[in-house]
Amino acid sequence: MSLATYFMEATYLIASVLFVLALKGMSHPETARRGFPGRGGMFAAIVGTLVGQHIVTWCGLLRPDVGSIIGAWMRSGCR
Numbered sequence: 001m002s003l004a005t006y007f008m009e010a011t012y013l014i015a016s017v018l019f020v021l022a023l024k025g026m027s028h029p030e031t032a033r034r035g036f037p038g039r040g041g042m043f044a045a046i047v048g049t050l051v052g053q054h055i056v057t058w059c060g061l062l063r064p065d066v067g068s069i070i071g072a073w074m075r076s077g078c079r
Contacts, residue, residue: 004051011048015041 018041025031025038 008048008052011044011051015044015048017041018044 018037022035022038022041025034
């Protein structure tokens with residue numbers, strides 16, 4: 001296996017641990033507001049995916065980002 005494959009698998013492992021910690025944090029309102037483990041886990045998953053050699057097209061990765069930007073704009077009142 002190549003170094004990129006090891007890095008991708010390590011980031012997926014880190015992402016899954018952070019997602020589990022984020023779910024644990026949802027058990028109390030004070031820790032649920034922080035949301036750091038969930039954001040960190042999503043960042044690690046995105047980085048791991050971008051490093052992988054199996055990406056066929058980048059369009060599949062960009063669509064959710066465009067949707068998130070549009071959703072944030074609409075939530076802010078379309079200013």
